[in-house]
Amino acid sequence: MTKADIVERVYEKVGTSKKESAEIVETVLDIIKENLKNGEKVKISGFGNFSVRKKRPRRGRNPQTGGEIEITARKVLTFKPSQVLKKVLNS
Amino acid sequence: MTKSKLVEKISENLTSITKKDAKVIVDVIFDSMIDSLKKGERIEIRGFGSFKVKERNARNGRNPKTGIIVNIPEKKTIFFKPGKELKKKVDY
Numbered sequence: 001m002t003k004a005d006i007v008e009r010v011y012e013k014v015g016t017s018k019k020e021s022a023e024i025v026e027t028v029l030d031i032i033k034e035n036l037k038n039g040e041k042v043k044i045s046g047f048g049n050f051s052v053r054k055k056r057p058r059r060g061r062n063p064q065t066g067g068e069i070e071i072t073a074r075k076v077l078t079f080k081p082s083q084v085l086k087k088v089l090n091s
Numbered sequence: 092m093t094k095s096k097l098v099e100k101i102s103e104n105l106t107s108i109t110k111k112d113a114k115v116i117v118d119v120i121f122d123s124m125i126d127s128l129k130k131g132e133r134i135e136i137r138g139f140g141s142f143k144v145k146e147r148n149a150r151n152g153r154n155p156k157t158g159i160i161v162n163i164p165e166k167k168t169i170f171f172k173p174g175k176e177l178k179k180k181v182d183y
Contacts, residue, residue, distance in 0.1 A: 013119045024116055041092065043094070089144065
């Protein structure tokens with residue numbers, strides 16, 4: 001499934017034009033992205049939570065050369081599926 | 092941010108969409124994604140990321156309270172991989 005398929009679904013179910021549907025989907029994604037960019041959690045009940053986690057710097061190795069390198073502190077995005085979604089998948 | 096806040100923001104950003112419509116739209120979007128994942132499909136949203144269903148093998152675990160070995164059956168879970176653009180946005 002791609003963004004185009006989601007747009008198609010909105011078009012079918014909501015009745016907005018294709019162009020409008022595409023605009024809506026894009027807006028929804030932009031709002032979510034903007035929130036995550038600000039480090040804010042996004043909770044979608046029935047689907048899951050997106051959250052930004054801070055990682056501390058740590059030592060790692062270049063697997064190719066074996067040389068030790070420093071992995072810098074960073075923020076990563078994680079997704080945790082909701083209990084409902086997990087149940088749906090396994091039923 | 093919760094779903095209801097997202098709904099509010101949508102009707103703020105797109106004046107042609109009422110709050111009621113925005114709620115329906117958000118539900119349609121996530122329901123369509125759930126349907127797709129249910130079928131075991133991969134979802135790829137450019138600029139955002141991808142969702143994939145992975146199967147976890149059955150394994151033996153222990154009840155931490157009683158120490159009794161229990162069988163944990165195989166199950167499916169979802170993995171999300173953020174897209175490059177979003178990864179960069181989050182980590183600045």
